[in-house]
Amino acid sequence: MKRREEMTFLERIYIVEVLRGLGITFGKLIRNFTLHLLHSLGVAKNVPAAASIQYPNERRPYPPRFRGRHRLTLKDNGDIKCTSCFLCATACPARCIYIEAAEHEDPNIEKFPHRYEIDTLLCIYCGYCVEACPVDAIRMDTNIHPEVYPPDPRRFIEDKEVLMERSRELEDFGPHYLYELHMKKMQELEKDPFKSTPGA
Ligand code: SF4
Numbered sequence: 001m002k003r004r005e006e007m008t009f010l011e012r013i014y015i016v017e018v019l020r021g022l023g024i025t026f027g028k029l030i031r032n033f034t035l036h037l038l039h040s041l042g043v044a045k046n047v048p049a050a051a052s053i054q055y056p057n058e059r060r061p062y063p064p065r066f067r068g069r070h071r072l073t074l075k076d077n078g079d080i081k082c083t084s085c086f087l088c089a090t091a092c093p094a095r096c097i098y099i100e101a102a103e104h105e106d107p108n109i110e111k112f113p114h115r116y117e118i119d120t121l122l123c124i125y126c127g128y129c130v131e132a133c134p135v136d137a138i139r140m141d142t143n144i145h146p147e148v149y150p151p152d153p154r155r156f157i158e159d160k161e162v163l164m165e166r167s168r169e170l171e172d173f174g175p176h177y178l179y180e181l182h183m184k185k186m187q188e189l190e191k192d193p194f195k196s197t198p199g200a
């Protein structure tokens with residue numbers, strides 16, 4: 001379509017256009033305010049009150065390839081799968097994986113991670129650690145996004161137990177459970193940002 005170069009007289013004096021803009025703004029304001037009011041009364045909930053996503057009460061669905069928070073996978077007997085080979089830590093461009101290997105009491109297992117930590121504040125969620133792991137011991141398929149504002153900043157560093165527990169929860173209760181748990185914590189923090197909540 002050819003763009004019109006010249007403005008009309010009414011456009012040049014701006015007043016009509018300004019009033020038109022204000023009309024659109026106030027129209028949206030009244031519409032959204034009315035819908036928010038109806039939603040709080042439990043009416044017309046299927047009509048969105050605003051174009052924006054009302055996080056943390058609503059969340060945009062993530063694509064299937066979304067790289068969520070990490071978890072360390074487990075063997076059938078519940079032991080950690082990780083063999084402490086350090087490939088993930090070597091591949092990590094942010095240098096945010098810290099591993100301390102130890103000898104296993106079972107002579108058939110060469111070593112295991114006595115300590116395994118990810119500093120999620122440094123992590124750039126690139127997924128290289130997952131790609132590098134030769135035994136599928138680390139995954140990012142949890143569908144939950146990084147901690148945003150935990151009451152205790154030490155929770156940004158996720159240790160072996162936290163990462164293993166995430167695998168257990170995913171296996172026992174499914175991805176929806178992790179999602180709901182995460183959303184509940186976010187909603188509680190939204191109401192009271194200084195409240196201390198246990199666990200990650
Ligand atoms: S996702 Fe990337 S930055 Fe984060 S721990 Fe894995 S390799 Fe490191």
Ligand code: SF4
Nearest residue numbers: 082083085086088133
């Ligand atoms: S998570 Fe995988 S790559 Fe990282 S140390 Fe363990 S076995 Fe090696």
